Amino acid sequence: MAKFYPLEVLEIRKETNDSVVVSLSPPPEAKDDFEFIHGQYLTFRREINGEELRRSYSICSAVSEDNLRVGIKKVDDGWFSTWANEDMKIGDIVDAMAPMGNFYGSIEPDRKKKYLGFAGGSGITPFMSIIKTVLAREPHSTFTLAYGNRSARDVMFREELEDLKNTNMGRLNIVHILETEADIDLFSGRMDKEKCDALFNKWIDVSACDQAFICGPEPMMLAVADALKAHGIAEDKIKYELFASAPRGKGGQKSASKVTDANAEQTSLTISLDGVRRDTKIPKTGVSVLEAALAAQIDAPFACKAGVCSTCRAKIVEGEAEMEVNYALEDYEVKAGYVLTCQCYPLSDSLVVDYDQ
């Protein structure tokens, strides 16, 4: 279940005009929970105008490094990235979930592997963790990174990458592709299919690649993947991490404070679970029965919260409610009074819901 921990902001480093690298420290008792795998990300939450909103940012430190760092590029209308870039201060506390994500390959210290990486813009962030970890833990492996940006001043981690290249001579190769300002045609423009074909024919040897990683916006990812496959790289050797180009809607969870808003019109809600009856209140709009139950510290079962898996199924014993979506219950179940509580909103002044039936 989603558990958030308070992380302290230790350092904020301006990386480019519109990006920062933030060092964070988890509370001592949660140190183990924040051990991460290279390429993983942290999900942060903040409350804005009574709504809880979440955003994820990739970790850019190596597994062996002592501090936890994330790269945050400011995006238009991005409420979290704007706050992080403009108002975040050292000593601030931010809530984050333990590291998650699957954008990594297994580390095999004895093998001599050939990695390829393709990063677009702030899609570089997970690569910082992957590259540093691979170079440190697989001493025989090599990494070639193609890194696309609009212009030289947009290049995140420019110096750190340069340092890494110099300390790992012959093991880390970096090709910067810039939409403007590049001197050589081959390295100028967008990372599209033609550009990749040209690079693979003239500059980057993709043969015998053991693992390829792509992280960036959608068109770039498709173009790189197509070019890799056309040059004989098997699909199962390619790892994808989509870097959504804009925030996904408002994308928020309702906050607990909204659940207990005393001014809203309320329904009295009784919940039976594991043989115990508990009473709580639920606003008439905007909060599902499941959310109200969880806010009242009732350990109601749930999984997908999308009306799909039926884990949160319960029976309405008294009162009236409606379901927003239902992919799981059959018609006869709905007729018998069963609901998916994650999708269920009250209509009557009182509602009795039984999870045990």
Place this chain on the structure above:
Amino acid sequence: MNDDQSTYEYLAKGGKLSSPENTPARYRAELMRQMASFVDSELAGAAGFADCVNYGPGIKERIAASRIVLEKHDHAERVLKLMGEFGANTDRYQSVHPWHERAGREENLGHERHGGDMRLNVFHYPIEGWADAVTMNVMMGEATVLQIGEFAQSSYQPLAETIQGILPREKRHLELGKEGTQKLVRSGTSQKQKVEQSLIYWRPRIAASFGGENSRRLENLKKLGLRKQSNEELRSAWESAVDKYFRSLFSD
């Protein structure tokens, strides 16, 4: 163009996703449905098969059956872990449904979902005796390999990779079942008859587990990169595999 739309276009062109954060709502719903169905089927299958360990005529058979039970639980756990990354309460999930509960042997549940969980209906029917367990295991094993073969190509890369790790072991379960049926058929006419009876019993029930055909839904799933083949194509491949195997088994 909003972000969801561009993600749907990306998926339609064969793009892959690797974190819950990037999954638009409709995609997440379909993906969770597939994962829940897999987890529930593995848990219900393992719970049903656990009783069959005692039917095993010898230690070797009981080890094979125990191994199948153990590994199916492990497979469920692996995919449930992925569901956990979407916010599923995984501890609660494991105990919320009565995985061992079965309907009557002669009930006809068709292919519409039955009961509170998302298991395939075939896992609602009780197994009767060792020959029945082994025969069902072969037949459902063939179906599982085809059904999860689809998930192994999923556009949700963590699921695809997890299933790629599970698939060889599910294939091994199928092989164990085949060894079991061969031994039974060799042991005499009465066991051979039991295998035949089980084949007749399970064939329509497992065929129904492939589901009905809804071409619009299939098209949507294909666009999301969550399916490649239709239910009908999978069912027909399953029928060929099962018929071929049992024909050769009985003719030996």
